[in-house]
Amino acid sequence: MSKVTVCDHPLIQHKLGVIRNKDCGTKDFRTIVSEIAGLMCYEATRDLKLEDVEIETPITKMTAKQLSGRKMAVVPILRAGLGMVEGMLTMIPAAKVGHIGLYRDPKTLEPVEYYCKLPADCGQREVFVVDPMLATGGSACAALSMLKKHGCKHIRLLDIIAAPEGIARVQREHPDVDIYVCSVDEKLNDHGYIIPGLGDAGDRIFGTK
Numbered sequence: 569m570s571k572v573t574v575c576d577h578p579l580i581q582h583k584l585g586v587i588r589n590k591d592c593g594t595k596d597f598r599t600i601v602s603e604i605a606g607l608m609c610y611e612a613t614r615d616l617k618l619e620d621v622e623i624e625t626p627i628t629k630m631t632a633k634q635l636s637g638r639k640m641a642v643v644p645i646l647r648a649g650l651g652m653v654e655g656m657l658t659m660i661p662a663a664k665v666g667h668i669g670l671y672r673d674p675k676t677l678e679p680v681e682y683y684c685k686l687p688a689d690c691g692q693r694e695v696f697v698v699d700p701m702l703a704t705g706g707s708a709c710a711a712l713s714m715l716k717k718h719g720c721k722h723i724r725l726l727d728i729i730a731a732p733e734g735i736a737r738v739q740r741e742h743p744d745v746d747i748y749v750c751s752v753d754e755k756l757n758d759h760g761y762i763i764p765g766l767g768d769a770g771d772r773i774f775g776t777k
């Protein structure tokens with residue numbers, strides 16, 4: 569069963585409070601989403617493997633550490649997930665970036681696919697799927713299925729805010745995928761929006777409403 573980690577670091581929780589506020593404008597919203605993504609990346613990479621490496625400091629020889637596990641990839645779910653890419657790459661600059669285009673049909677709430685471009689070797693990589701919102705879980709589950717069809721076997725899902733319904737669906741359909749969130753909110757409203765949430769993340773990042 570997917571492990572759910574709530575990233576409860578005070579800096580993350582403070583920043584989350586700022587972007588939830590309806591008066592937070594596009595510029596600040598975009599900047600802070602990126603900052604939160606960087607901090608979430610720190611939590612979501614905590615168990616990466618290290619190996620010893622012999623180096624020489626300006627003073628003496630020593631045994632240092634370096635990452636030894638799989639190479640990494642960041643995969644945003646378009647559009648809102650794009651807001652988390654830069655923050656992720658500040659922490660893991662060598663990661664490749666794939667893109668999955670999905671939007672949620674406002675009437676049916678079903679995800680509609682419109683784009684998929686992944687690194688050729690994504691099956692060998694540790695994949696970090698990023699999207700600020702996990703609501704019904706339809707978009708995340710569709711993205712995870714697309715990645716698995718392309719051979720990805722080691723996937724983690726990072727969402728800033730999740731509804732309990734979305735977490736339950738990912739756990740049911742993709743029990744091998746661990747989930748990292750900053751908050752598990754109360755519930756969904758009749759239109760599939762997270763309560764209290766922060767509204768439409770894509771619109772707030774790109775200023776489209």
Ligand SMILES: O=P(O)(O)OC[C@H]1O[C@H](OP(=O)(O)OP(=O)(O)O)[C@H](O)[C@@H]1O
Pocket residue numbers: 645646647648649670671672673677679699700701702703704705706707708734760768769770771
């Ligand atoms: O869990 P779900 O019920 O599928 O909802 C979550 C999805 O909805 C939002 O995207 P949206 O469809 O608004 O597309 P956008 O990023 O282009 O705004 C959000 O960024 C997720 O991808």
Ligand SMILES: O=c1cc[nH]c(=O)[nH]1
Pocket residue numbers: 648701703760761762763765766767768769770
């Ligand atoms: O609350 C929600 C639900 C889905 N997508 C969003 O951007 N916000």
Ligand SMILES: [Mg+2]
Pocket residue numbers: 648768769770771
């Ligand atoms: Mg949207």
